[in-house]
Each structure stands twice: as C-alpha cells, then as structure tokens.
Amino acid sequence: MAQFKSDFMRVLHERGFVHQCTAPEALDEQAAAGRLVAYVGYDCTADSLHIGHLVSIMILRWLQKTGNQPIALMGGGTTKVGDPSGRDETRKLLTAEQIDANMAAIRRSFANFIDFDAVGGRKAAVMANNADWLDQLLYIPLLRDVGRHFSVNRMLTMDSVRLRLERDQPLSFLEFNYMILQSYDFVELARRFGCNAQFGGSDQWGNIVMGVELGRRMEDRELFGLTCPLITTASGAKMGKTAAGAVWLNPERLSPYDYWQFWRNTEDADVGRFMKLFTDLPLDEIARLEKLAGAEINDAKKVLAFEATRLCHGEKAAREAAETARKTFEEGALADNLPTVDVPRATLETGLPAYEVLRLAGLAASNAEARRLIKGGGGRLNDAQIASETAAVTMADADAEGRIKVSAGRKKHVLIRAV
RNA sequence: GGAGGGGUGGCCGAGCGGUCAAUGGCAGCAGACUGUAAAUCUGCCGGACUUUGUCCUACGAAGGUUCAAAUCCUUCCCCCUCCA
Numbered sequence: 042m043a044q045f046k047s048d049f050m051r052v053l054h055e056r057g058f059v060h061q062c063t064a065p066e067a068l069d070e071q072a073a074a075g076r077l078v079a080y081v082g083y084d085c086t087a088d089s090l091h092i093g094h095l096v097s098i099m100i101l102r103w104l105q106k107t108g109n110q111p112i113a114l115m116g117g118g119t120t121k122v123g124d125p126s127g128r129d130e131t132r133k134l135l136t137a138e139q140i141d142a143n144m145a146a147i148r149r150s151f152a153n154f155i156d157f158d159a160v161g162g163r164k165a166a167v168m169a170n171n172a173d174w175l176d177q178l179l180y181i182p183l184l185r186d187v188g189r190h191f192s193v194n195r196m197l198t199m200d201s202v203r204l205r206l207e208r209d210q211p212l213s214f215l216e217f218n219y220m221i222l223q224s225y226d227f228v229e230l231a232r233r234f235g236c237n238a239q240f241g242g243s244d245q246w247g248n249i250v251m252g253v254e255l256g257r258r259m260e261d262r263e264l265f266g267l268t269c270p271l272i273t274t275a276s277g278a279k280m281g282k283t284a285a286g287a288v289w290l291n292p293e294r295l296s297p298y299d300y301w302q303f304w305r306n307t308e309d310a311d312v313g314r315f316m317k318l319f320t321d322l323p324l325d326e327i328a329r330l331e332k333l334a335g336a337e338i339n340d341a342k343k344v345l346a347f348e349a350t351r352l353c354h355g356e357k358a359a360r361e362a363a364e365t366a367r368k369t370f371e372e373g374a375l376a377d378n379l380p381t382v383d384v385p386r387a388t389l390e391t392g393l394p395a396y397e398v399l400r401l402a403g404l405a406a407s408n409a410e411a412r413r414l415i416k417g418g419g420g421r422l423n424d425a426q427i428a429s430e431t432a433a434v435t436m437a438d439a440d441a442e443g444r445i446k447v448s449a450g451r452k453k454h455v456l457i458r459a460v
Numbered sequence: 461g462g463a464g465g466g467g468u469g470g471c472c473g474a475g476c477g478g479u480c481a482a483u484g485g486c487a488g489c490a491g492a493c494u495g496u497a498a499a500u501c502u503g504c505c506g507g508a509c510u511u512u513g514u515c516c517u518a519c520g521a522a523g524g525u526u527c528a529a530a531u532c533c534u535u536c537c538c539c540c541u542c543c544a
Contacts, residue, residue: 276498302496309497336495370496410489412511413504419490430511450489452496 047072049107055324056317058100060243060270063253068265071237072109079104079238080112080230082171082223085120088146089291096269096318100240101166102154110164112236113151114226115144118175122219144170150290153353167234171226187225190258191251196220199247220248227252231262238265272318275310290353296380297354301362304346312341320348369454373424375446379456386443386459392433395420402457404449414449421448
C-alpha cells in the first residue's frame, strides 16, 4: 500500500485526507489513468458551507489538479428528506424555497476551489442537483427498481440507524429512506456523468458503501468510496467553532478578515496538519514551517492563514486581511479594513453610552452582555479599557476620518464610522 | 387500545410549594500569564432599565388551586418502555 501509481492517491495519503477506502488499489488505477469521476454531496440546510466541509472540497480540488474530474452535488432533493447520520434528532424540515435559496448561495463558494470551465487541459468540474432526478421519482417504480436491492436487516445495522435505535431516539420512515436516495444518487451520477467514486466525511461511510453496492447490483458497475477523517483540533474540540458560531465560507456570513483570523489563531500543534489539509503548499515547505518553535511558529500561522484565505476568498482579500491584521496587531494602528459598522454622525454627536456602542458594533448580543463585558474589563475604546459601562462615547473619540475603534478583549476589533 | 416512565436554560443534568432566573458539569465570553498558541488560575454566562434595586420573560401547551407553583390539580400535545 506504500506505493501509489496515481498522484491523486499519493497526495491524499501524504496529506492526511484518507480515513477509509473501499478498494484502494483499483481506485488508484482509475486515478492514475485519469478516469476518476468523483462526487461529494452537500446538504442545503444553510446558506453557506463552513470549514467542516472544507476537507472534502480540498479533495475535489486535488482530484481536479491531478487530472481527474470532480462533481459537486447539491442536495436539493435529499435535503428535503434529512440525513440522520450523526444526528440524535430529526432535522427540521426546510421549505423548497429555503433550499433553493441556500443552494444558490452555496454554489458560489465552490468557484474558488474548483474550476467549472475546462482550462489548461483540465477537465471541467460539474455541479449537479439531485432534485433534478429525485423529484421525478415515482414510489412504486422506485421500490421495484431500487428498493428491492436493499435489505432492511442490513439497513438496521448501519450506524446512522442503529445509533438512533440504541439510544431510543426516534427515526422517522422519511429519514430511514435517506440512505436509499443517496445510494440512488450515486447510480444516477454514474449514468449521467460516468461518475465512479464518492467521497465524504467519515460519518458518510455507511451511505457511501450502500451506494457502491447498489451500483454493482443495478448497473454492474464498479464504484469506489473514500471517506476523510473528522478533523478535530489538537485539544480534541470539533473544529470550526468561534464566538460567532461556525466558520462560514461565504463572505456575507464571515468576512475574509475574520476567516483569516480564524486560521491565524490555530493551535501550535495543529499548524502542520492544517497546512497539509487546507492549503496547496508543498510538503517540504510545510515541513520547514511546522518545525518553527516558540514565538516563531506565528510566522507559520500567518502563512497558513494567508493560503487558506486565498483559496476561499481570493488573493486580494487574503492580502488585505493579512495587512489589516498586521496593522491592528503588530502596529496597534487603526486599519481601514477591520469590520466596520456605520452609525449616524448625529447620534455620535449627542453621545452614546459605551455599552450601547459595543452592542451596535456587534461585539455583544445585548446591552446586558455589553455591560458585563465592560465590568469584566474586556471592553476597549481606541485600545483603552473602558472604565464605566455608561461612559459616553462621542465624536470626540473619533479620529480625523470619523472612526472609533471598539474592541471586545484584545482580539476582536470593530470600527465605528460616523456617517 | 391498556399499563408505566418522562418532557427543565446552547447541550447534559439536579430541583419537586416560598430563601429559584433555577445546584453542578460541558460549551461560550472576558481578565491574568503568554506568542493573536496551549495549559493553568479568576470572573461572567435570560432580557430591559434610572443596576447593591425594580420590572419583564422562562422549567412541553393551556387552564386551575394557593398569599405564593418548575414544584400540587385538570385537560391537551409530544417522546420512551412493556403489553394487546
């Protein structure tokens, strides 16, 4: 297993993308011949993907870079059912309109990671939507053509089902059908696009294996499945939680600056692993950077932040984020690119209590939270600790351009701009 | 359909007439120490306000008993287990 014929499988192993794989040798053959057409399915439960999805997106990226073809499948149809994998409770059902809106927002994220146009001899990536075929299905034909290949005995042993049953959590018949639909997706993509592999997170193993089997039974095709590990931080926490919640890929949800900051704050012990997974940097460069110790590893973190942000938001945004961070943290200067909130000049001329300013800046969810923050010594105005939560903030605190810097702690900064 | 058990804050989980905005743990936020790291220690952790206090909302839902209810009663909804 040490030697791979294909660049694709070699890269995946070297960089730590592989958790489980159905038929590694045969998959390697396909990849080496450039005949791999692989898909990853994405739920449309939110209007943005987050970094939890990033590992699989990076796999699609490598797939394309190594001469094979990626398919990003939008779960327009399966989202109507709800995947029970890894869930104790039934997902909330979304309306068709919500799903469509989410799908439209998610699509844009992919454009930065994979190419949907064939350029430089690369195969163009494909974006598909399983609503295109799932919405058309008829119950009896589906049962006869697809359902007969599934054994309920087998389905009951699948983690997604078994865990629910063992914990006495309800599992609706609707959800029970999810794996059948996902398996059918695989077959349908094989028919339409010659797709022969599916990738996903480790929680998708069961669903993927069922699809591989269905392909063999219905179409006599050899399909492959590969899962990537669940990425946790060195301290064991599930990755991707920040103050504001998930680390989103859409800039409307999370600014490129905050995205950069997320990576910049990576734990020391994770730097090398994350650079392998979330950047294109060559391995020898990564090896050099991760060896940095003590305060020097901060340089490696900046590289990680820049590269990861460049992939997601583009080179320009990454540069701006890095520059904003440099000014803010290294010079203590006021950088224009910090997240900015506009406040009417007249309001500031009258003066606002400090707690309200923190709330307006989005640094506290309520006035009470802002007051607590200040009482606890975490509220800052132009880098000076705010002494009293009712201290008035006025235009006198603004610089020549009418900007005031407010902060929650030492790391989260927002500009208030008088307009 | 019958019998029993249960639904508490983001999650887990105590409380079972007043001292309950509700013990504890996790998660989160801030402070100290540092390197925008980890670990550790400290504080905070429903909301509004004229903040050592007052008011509002909240223990599945709606009613009721009581000076007083997360705690008692009634009805309803939902979940689980066993039986049919």
